[in-house]
Amino acid sequence: MSEILLQIDGKDVVATEGMTILEAARTVGVSIPTLCLHEKLDPYGACRICSVEVESRGRKSVVAACLYPVEQSLVVTTRSEKLDRIRKSLLEMMLAHAPDSEQLKALAQEYGADLDRFEKHASFCIHCGLCVRYCAEVKKANALGFINRGAKKEISFIPEIAAEKCWDCKECFELCPTSALQAAYVLIEALASPADTDSPECGCNCSS
Numbered sequence: 216m217s218e219i220l221l222q223i224d225g226k227d228v229v230a231t232e233g234m235t236i237l238e239a240a241r242t243v244g245v246s247i248p249t250l251c252l253h254e255k256l257d258p259y260g261a262c263r264i265c266s267v268e269v270e271s272r273g274r275k276s277v278v279a280a281c282l283y284p285v286e287q288s289l290v291v292t293t294r295s296e297k298l299d300r301i302r303k304s305l306l307e308m309m310l311a312h313a314p315d316s317e318q319l320k321a322l323a324q325e326y327g328a329d330l331d332r333f334e335k336h337a338s339f340c341i342h343c344g345l346c347v348r349y350c351a352e353v354k355k356a357n358a359l360g361f362i363n364r365g366a367k368k369e370i371s372f373i374p375e376i377a378a379e380k381c382w383d384c385k386e387c388f389e390l391c392p393t394s395a396l397q398a399a400y401v402l403i404e405a406l407a408s409p410a411d412t413d414s415p416e417c418g419c420n421c422s423s
């Protein structure tokens with residue numbers, strides 16, 4: 216594979232063809248935030264929090280570092296006033312869905328995002344797609360998917376599949392940057408078996 220020489224935040228970087236900017240940045244210790252990326256999944260480009268500025272042949276543009284491939288002589292900036300503004304706005308929109316997400320709150324602090332800029336939405340999902348893609352691509356179970364469009368878009372478990380596959384898995388729970396996933400699963404469980412006497416005990420001292 217041929218070597219690609221580029222610059223990231225002023226550092227000379229030797230990358231290989233096919234690498235993304237994000238991968239190249241990590242080789243030299245430059246950190247770029249991500250929310251919809253997972254090492255077992257192909258990049259998806261949903262959250263755009265990894266936005267960086269690239270300059271190639273005199274033209275500047277903002278691209279998603281997790282998707283954009285390295286190019287010869289590319290000049291990349293991962294942190295600037297403009298990028299901070301973009302990340303701040305993205306975070307403020309996501310926080311309207313998931314105000315209690317620790318991951319989002321930590322990024323909000325880093326980029327000066329206002330936790331209450333936008334009116335709160337009922338859906339806690341930020342549409343990163345991690346759960347849906349992990350379930351389909353890694354677990355090959357397809358137990359959940361997106362429903363609705365636009366602001367109402369959210370994930371939903373498919374009861375028949377979830378009843379069979381999810382109880383012993385739940386690997387997607389820890390991938391979710393918000394509390395959406397666990398809540399959706401609990402809901403589908405409750406709807407599927409409202410008076411399920413076979414459910415495992417909750418483990419606390421209540422009478423359930």
Ligand code: SF4
Nearest residue numbers: 340341343344346391
């Ligand atoms: S439920 Fe969580 S993991 Fe799934 S798409 Fe929404 S935010 Fe991402």
Ligand code: FES
Nearest residue numbers: 260262263265281
């Ligand atoms: S991490 Fe690149 S778009 Fe989400």
